[in-house]
Amino acid sequence: MLFFLTLVMAPAMAQTQLEMNQEACSEYQAADKKLNTVYQQVLDRHKGDAMATAKIKKSQRAWLAFRDAQLEAIYPAVDKQYEYGSVYPMCSCSENAALITQRIEQLSGWLNAEEGDVCRGSR
Numbered sequence: 063m064l065f066f067l068t069l070v071m072a073p074a075m076a077q078t079q080l081e082m083n084q085e086a087c088s089e090y091q092a093a094d095k096k097l098n099t100v101y102q103q104v105l106d107r108h109k110g111d112a113m114a115t116a117k118i119k120k121s122q123r124a125w126l127a128f129r130d131a132q133l134e135a136i137y138p139a140v141d142k143q144y145e146y147g148s149v150y151p152m153c154s155c156s157e158n159a160a161l162i163t164q165r166i167e168q169l170s171g172w173l174n175a176e177e178g179d180v181c182r183g184s185r
Contacts (some may be wrong), residue, residue, distance in 0.1 A: 083151040090155035
């Protein structure tokens with residue numbers, strides 16, 4: 063017995079590189095906004111502990127330096143637009159968004175730690 067499967071495919075949505083760049087960079091900006099919100103929540107939660115606050119800020123500055131160095135390692139060319147072409151903004155924004163998402167998860171540890179977790183430290 064033979065069965066035939068008919069697939070109905072939606073027409074592909076054509077996007078220009080400019081549109082893809084804008085979409086990726088919008089996602090990066092949204093992630094960055096969320097990062098800033100989470101970071102501020104962590105600082106607010108520890109506002110009574112000057113030492114913890116200072117070290118959280120130091121950690122964030124170090125992470126920012128890491129993020130910038132990581133992006134430079136991935137895209138080391140001096141003239142990035144020339145070297146990597148019109149996709150560079152999309153790729154750079156996507157990498158930034160991925161790094162920021164990881165950082166949000168790290169910072170969220172200060173907001174989501176469960177009472178009784180003996181390894182939670184200042185979280």
